[in-house]
Amino acid sequence: MRTTELHNLLKGKRGIVFGVIDSHSLAWQVACKCVQEGADLLLTNTEQAMAIGQTQQLGNELGVPIIPCDATQMADIEHLLNESMNVFGGKIDFILHSVAMSQNMRRHRPYTNVNYAYYNTTLDISAVSLHKLLQACMKLDALNEYASVVTLSFIAAQKFMDTYGDMSDAKALLESIVRNMGGVYGQKKHVRVNAISQSPTITRAEQGFKEVQYFHRFAEQMSPLGLASAEDCAKLCVMMFSDYSRGITMQTLYNDGGFSQTVMSGKFIEFFRDTMEGLNTNNKDEI
Numbered sequence: 001m002r003t004t005e006l007h008n009l010l011k012g013k014r015g016i017v018f019g020v021i022d023s024h025s026l027a028w029q030v031a032c033k034c035v036q037e038g039a040d041l042l043l044t045n046t047e048q049a050m051a052i053g054q055t056q057q058l059g060n061e062l063g064v065p066i067i068p069c070d071a072t073q074m075a076d077i078e079h080l081l082n083e084s085m086n087v088f089g090g091k092i093d094f095i096l097h098s099v100a101m102s103q104n105m106r107r108h109r110p111y112t113n114v115n116y117a118y119y120n121t122t123l124d125i126s127a128v129s130l131h132k133l134l135q136a137c138m139k140l141d142a143l144n145e146y147a148s149v150v151t152l153s154f155i156a157a158q159k160f161m162d163t164y165g166d167m168s169d170a171k172a173l174l175e176s177i178v179r180n181m182g183g184v185y186g187q188k189k190h191v192r193v194n195a196i197s198q199s200p201t202i203t204r205a206e207q208g209f210k211e212v213q214y215f216h217r218f219a220e221q222m223s224p225l226g227l228a229s230a231e232d233c234a235k236l237c238v239m240m241f242s243d244y245s246r247g248i249t250m251q252t253l254y255n256d257g258g259f260s261q262t263v264m265s266g267k268f269i270e271f272f273r274d275t276m277e278g279l280n281t282n283n284k285d286e287i
């Protein structure tokens with residue numbers, strides 16, 4: 001499915017996309033948009049994710065190669081980078097790091113009762129993996145000048161959110177790595193490193209959780225523009241990989257419809273008033 005190129009924003013650029021597991025993955029939309037914009041692409045995920053997910057299916061549809069990699073394993077990362085440069089016939093221009101996992105959250109362990117082995121794994125997979133990736137890129141000199149590396153973050157890096165558990169700490173660390181690695185790599189080779197803090201978008205793993213659905217409803221009402229979709233995220237990633245963002249590095253960019261800057265929206269007040277008036281009416285009836 002080499003779809004029609006839209007603006008050729010990524011023509012001549014070679015990139016790696018981590019994190020496609022199924023069509024709900026943010027990385028799925030990003031990969032499609034990058035190919036539409038003319039990029040030479042390569043997908044990667046763990047062997048386990050590829051065995052249960054649809055990474056291979058998307059690779060076939062887009063006509064792009066796939067190289068497995070566990071983003072916590074330095075040997076895997078170095079193999080991925082070396083193989084990618086072989087396949088592309090040169091260095092890499094952009095990377096999407098769309099990688100996260102928390103066993104504590106999967107097992108509904110609250111923030112004050114984490115399993116510390118899981119906690120370390122959460123940090124390793126969801127944040128330190130970016131550090132390892134960038135360290136390997138430097139060591140192998142795998143990135144071109146002004147290459148762009150983007151990772152995906154969430155508002156719980158800055159603000160308390162009861163249900164986000166140990167992933168909040170992982171996102172805070174991730175954004176710190178973005179700043180520190182961005183600073184060093186920028187001076188060294190003009191490589192850009194940024195995070196996109198994305199609106200909530202429901203993934204396959206989250207579909208069954210009522211709490212997640214309530215939060216999405218809340219965030220939708222509280223965001224002046226509404227939620228930014230996975231497609232919106234993909235478009236911003238394309239812009240960040242393109243030459244139109246050459247001056248941007250070490251940032252967390254909020255692709256969240258304004259949620260992070262909102263204390264109360266008119267939309268939410270209306271929603272809340274209807275709910276409260278419904279409650280009052282019901283209470284009166286009961287009396």
Ligand SMILES: NC(=O)c1ccc[n+]([C@@H]2O[C@H](COP(=O)([O-])OP(=O)(O)OC[C@H]3O[C@@H](n4cnc5c(N)ncnc54)[C@H](O)[C@@H]3O)[C@@H](O)[C@H]2O)c1
Pocket residue numbers: 018019020021022024025026027045046049069070071072097098099100101125152153154197198199200201202203205
């Ligand atoms: N969905 C949302 O609401 C939302 C909002 C903001 C940020 N994000 C972030 O976006 C990113 C992608 O999440 P998603 O919602 O698309 O979910 P997803 O489950 O589709 O993506 C997570 C990916 O991480 C991969 N992964 C896990 N362990 C790995 C490892 N050791 N090595 C390599 N890959 C590994 C998984 O296989 C999966 O493909 C995550 O960082 C997530 O925190 C998601």
